[in-house]
Amino acid sequence: MKQNLVILSIVTRNRDVFGxxxxxxxxxxxxxxxxxxxxxxxxxxxxxxxxxxxxMTHNEIVALAFKTLNKRSxxxxxxxxxxxIIMTIARMLTSVKxxxxxxxxxxxxxxxxxxxYGNRVYDNALLELKDILVERGCIPIAxxxxxxxxxxxxxxxxxxxxRPDARDLNHAELFGRKINEKLLxxxxxxxxxxxxxxxxxxxxGITKLWDVDFITVSxxxxxxxxxxxxxxxxxxxxxNSYLIVKEKCVTCCAxxxxxxxxxxx
Numbered sequence: 001m002k003q004n005l006v007i008l009s010i011v012t013r014n015r016d017v018f019g020x021x022x023x024x025x026x027x028x029x030x031x032x033x034x035x036x037x038x039x040x041x042x043x044x045x046x047x048x049x050x051x052x053x054x055x056m057t058h059n060e061i062v063a064l065a066f067k068t069l070n071k072r073s074x075x076x077x078x079x080x081x082x083x084x085i086i087m088t089i090a091r092m093l094t095s096v097k098x099x100x101x102x103x104x105x106x107x108x109x110x111x112x113x114x115x116x117y118g119n120r121v122y123d124n125a126l127l128e129l130k131d132i133l134v135e136r137g138c139i140p141i142a143x144x145x146x147x148x149x150x151x152x153x154x155x156x157x158x159x160x161x162x163r164p165d166a167r168d169l170n171h172a173e174l175f176g177r178k179i180n181e182k183l184l185x186x187x188x189x190x191x192x193x194x195x196x197x198x199x200x201x202x203x204x205g206i207t208k209l210w211d212v213d214f215i216t217v218s219x220x221x222x223x224x225x226x227x228x229x230x231x232x233x234x235x236x237x238x239x240n241s242y243l244i245v246k247e248k249c250v251t252c253c254a255x256x257x258x259x260x261x262x263x264x265x
Contacts, residue, residue, distance in 0.1 A: 021057060021058040021059035021062070021075065021077065022057050022058070022059065032050075033050060036048060036050050055136070059075065062075050087184065088184070110138075110139050110141050110183060110192070111133050111138045111139065111140055111141065112140070112141060112142045112143070112144070112179060113126055113129045113130045113133065113140050113142070113143035113144070113195070113197065114143075114144055114145075114146065115129060115144075115145045115146075116145070116146050116147070116148040117145060117146075117147060117148070118147070118148060118149070118150030118151070118152075118153075118159060118160055119147050119150060119159055119160035119163070122145045123199075123203075124199040124200065124203040125145075126143050126144075126145055126197045126198060126199060127197050127198065127199025127200075127203070128199070128203055129143075130143060130195065130197050139192055140194075140195045141179060141182060141183065141192055141195065142175070142178075142179050142182070142195060143195050143197040144172075144175060146164060146168060146172065147160050147163045147164065147168065148160065148163055148164060149161055149162060149163050149257075151252060151253035151254055151256050151257055152253065152256065153257075216264070217241065217242050217263055217264055218263045218264075219263075220261040220262065220263040221241055221242070221259075221261060221263040221264075222261055222263075223240070223241050224241075224260065224261075225238060225241065226258055226259065226260060227241055227255035227258055227259055227264065228241060230254055230255065230258045231254065231255060232250075232252065232254065233248045233249065233250055234248060235248035235249040235250075236255065
């Protein structure tokens with residue numbers, strides 16, 4: 001019901017569309033989104049679907065709203081250069097709490113593809129991520145792969161130790177500025193050229209997750225529960241740290257780094 005109210009409010013409060021109106025979004029009421037975010041904190045789900053089943057362009061949403069109210073479709077188009085001026089002024093005169101959401105609203109679903117790897121290779125991860133985002137209606141505008149300290153890294157076998165370092169962070173900041181410049185330079189969604197990222201079809205590399213049986217837990221384990229708390233997918237039992245839910249495990253091996261007793265090897 002609230003999704004319908006979101007669509008109808010476009011007619012009653014705002015008929016304006018930036019540029020060509022071909023940006024795609026998934027209409028959802030802010031209250032519903034807030035509830036989902038709160039519930040997700042304690043959820044074990046890795047991916048949660050929010051909004052209505054269809055991803056629609058701004059033009060399609062406005063047309064549907066007018067049709068629902070039995071009114072003739074009337075859309076006012078605002079040139080994107082006006083959007084750029086608004087965003088520039090907002091950055092100068094308001095805090096990030098103000099211009100941040102404003103930028104998100106004005107350039108919705110323009111995404112940056114980011115993958116992290118442990119100093120070896122990221123195979124086709126960036127290409128696969130880009131394809132997933134495009135399939136879901138997003139518009140990739142940039143892609144990057146950054147090195148992070150490997151979960152297996154230790155004083156005996158340092159692997160990408162201390163990464164990301166100051167140089168990495170500086171690169172990321174410059175990269176972010178270039179992305180912003182790119183967003184401000186386009187006058188239409190049609191002008192966002194396809195992002196070319198490394199990779200090949202079919203996706204190569206190991207697609208099946210490793211068997212986690214190679215991880216051993218020694219008697220040094222104190223059942224402190226830190227590994228379970230730090231597990232990004234909730235695969236380690238909170239009551240018994242020896243137990244791993246293999247169906248959830250993504251073999252990130254973060255628990256090896258987080259264990260204060262070095263009990264996992």
